[in-house]
Amino acid sequence: GAGVSQSPSNKVTxxxxxxxxxxxxxxxxxxxxxxxxxxxxxxxxxxxxxGNSAPDKSGLPSDxxxxxxxxxxxxxxxxxxxxxxxxxxxxxxxxPGLAGPNTGELxxxxxxxxxxx
Amino acid sequence: GQSLxxxxxxxxxxxxxxxxxxxxxxxxxxxxxxxxxxxGGAPTFLSYNAxxxxxxxxxxxxxxxxxxxxxxxxxQELQMKDSASYFCAxxxxxxxNFVFGPGTRLSVLP
Numbered sequence: 001g002a003g004v005s006q007s008p009s010n011k012v013t014x015x016x017x018x019x020x021x022x023x024x025x026x027x028x029x030x031x032x033x034x035x036x037x038x039x040x041x042x043x044x045x046x047x048x049x050x051g052n053s054a055p056d057k058s059g060l061p062s063d064x065x066x067x068x069x070x071x072x073x074x075x076x077x078x079x080x081x082x083x084x085x086x087x088x089x090x091x092x093x094x095x096p097g098l099a100g101p102n103t104g105e106l107x108x109x110x111x112x113x114x115x116x117x
Numbered sequence: 118g119q120s121l122x123x124x125x126x127x128x129x130x131x132x133x134x135x136x137x138x139x140x141x142x143x144x145x146x147x148x149x150x151x152x153x154x155x156x157g158g159a160p161t162f163l164s165y166n167a168x169x170x171x172x173x174x175x176x177x178x179x180x181x182x183x184x185x186x187x188x189x190x191x192x193q194e195l196q197m198k199d200s201a202s203y204f205c206a207x208x209x210x211x212x213x214n215f216v217f218g219p220g221t222r223l224s225v226l227p
Contacts, residue, residue, distance in 0.1 A: 033215065042204065043160070043217040056214055091159065104150040104165025104208060106215060111159060
């Protein structure tokens with residue numbers, strides 16, 4: 001696709017259930033980022049990937065959160081035993097990586113809005 | 118630690134000029150980016166400064182002073198459609214990560 005694609009766009013779940021959020025980055029982009037944004041707030045860094053490896057997982061809020069990336073492309077963010085405080089918009093972004101002139105630009109998807117009841 | 122500061126809200130009228138400031142403290146620094154986000158939308162890239170000075174892109178300009186750990190976004194000839202949240206973001210950790218500021222909500226009045 002032409003842009004970053006995220007699914008589902010909306011997810012309503014019950015407290016305690018597991019959820020998976022998917023991100024399909026722009027083809028050829030080696031870097032992939034996950035952020036979380038609560039209503040009216042800034043972007044909270046969660047994790048980023050360079051290729052399939054995640055050099056920085058420092059933003060994951062707890063061990064209920066995990067993420068993987070396969071084939072240097074699609075990434076999945078998994079939240080286990082969801083809590084109400086997990087409700088937010090989860091944004092994925094990709095970039096060409098360190099190489100290239102536009103090294104300051106992230107390309108964002110539309111986000112997955114998670115509501116935990 | 119890493120921290121970025123921005124004003125929480127700015128209000129201006131159509132046709133005016135507004136400046137949104139950003140100060141940062143990070144463990145490493147590669148460059149400063151600016152993003153625009155309309156309500157319910159995704160952040161979109163506006164500009165990036167890796168070196169000191171002013172970068173101009175149409176009605177928008179961005180400035181960086183590395184020695185002062187400070188930058189700003191300048192919006193000229195404001196239009197109603199510029200009403201949005203604006204985020205500065207530092208590329209740090211040897212250029213591999215982006216840390217975002219809390220955002221500035223700009224309201225443009227007729």
